[in-house]
Amino acid sequence: xxxxxxxxxxxxxxxxxxxxxxxxxxxxxxxxxxxxxxxxxxxxxxxxxxxxxxxxxxxxxxxxxxxxxxxxxxxxxxxxxxxxxxxxxxxxxxxxxxxxxxxxxxxxxx
Amino acid sequence: xxxxxxxxxxxxxxxxxxxxxxxxxxxxxxxxxxxxxxxxxxxxxxxxxxxxxxxxxxxxxxxxxxxxxxxxxxxxxxxxxxxxxxxxxxxxxxxxxxxxxxxxxxxxxxxxxxx
Numbered sequence: 019x020x021x022x023x024x025x026x027x028x029x030x031x032x033x034x035x036x037x038x039x040x041x042x043x044x045x046x047x048x049x050x051x052x053x054x055x056x057x058x059x060x061x062x063x064x065x066x067x068x069x070x071x072x073x074x075x076x077x078x079x080x081x082x083x084x085x086x087x088x089x090x091x092x093x094x095x096x097x098x099x100x101x102x103x104x105x106x107x108x109x110x111x112x113x114x115x116x117x118x119x120x121x122x123x124x125x126x127x128x
Numbered sequence: 129x130x131x132x133x134x135x136x137x138x139x140x141x142x143x144x145x146x147x148x149x150x151x152x153x154x155x156x157x158x159x160x161x162x163x164x165x166x167x168x169x170x171x172x173x174x175x176x177x178x179x180x181x182x183x184x185x186x187x188x189x190x191x192x193x194x195x196x197x198x199x200x201x202x203x204x205x206x207x208x209x210x211x212x213x214x215x216x217x218x219x220x221x222x223x224x225x226x227x228x229x230x231x232x233x234x235x236x237x238x239x240x241x242x243x
Contacts, residue, residue: 052231061134061221061234062172105171109225109232115185116162116223116232118172 022106022119029125036093038122040106043087051082051089054105056121062105065091101126131155132224134235141212141242149207149238151222157202158224162232163195166219178205212242 023041030036042051050069054062066073068080068089079092093100105121131154141147151161159180164172176192178184178199186192194216196208205224209216223234 050229050231054234059219059237059239061132061223061236064231064233067231107232115174115177115187116225117174118164120171 021117022108024104024106024119024122026120027123027125029127030096031127032097033095036096036100036124036126037090038093038104038106038124039088039090040119041088042106042108045086045108046110049086049108049110051080051086052107052109053078053080053089053091054107055100056103056105065104096124096126098126098128100124132222132233132235134222134238136238137236138239139241141240143213143242144211146208146210147212147240149209149220149222149240151205151207151224151235153203153224153226153233156224156226156230158205158226159202160225161199161205162223162225163197163205163207164221164223166221166237172221175207209240212240214242216240217242 052067053065055065056062066078066080068082070082073080081090103121103123133152135150161178163175165175166172174187175190176184176186178197180199180202184197199205219237221237223232225232
């Protein structure tokens, strides 16, 4: 099981780019890296998934270095509604258990 | 995109009664589903992993006779909290894993309050 470590909390301002880094030193060859956003009293919402290099979608980018021991979620031009907890997960195909780390509590200020 | 429906979203029950929570994958088949529990301002805690057609695998400290999990089809898993007590009050979240390489998708959670 790949354990993940993220900063406990981060603050930023509206309009800024926010980068949240997750370390997963013992990631295995078949593992994917997935990021989720969670608001209070809601289930986690999928943001982005990647295996290596860079992935971009309409809401975020995911940067994964060659050794894959870390990943960085990049949120461009955040708004107040991006205040949430962000989790990175390392998921293997047909994993027998998927464990959450503590996540990063992102607080966007006006 | 892939959707996981969880029902009910909120339930209040009396101590000693049982509550069933349903988790459905709406547009994909999920051979594996996971059940989590979350306390306020804490991360999700894995309770059990269920594979379609087989018994669930429970995490250490989770009573299998209290939290009954059934994964009878590729699109439905249920969690039944039996003989509920106030300490079982929590936020329960299910998730489902589909095709290889596809992301894990989550239900919107069930807020259980036991009085």
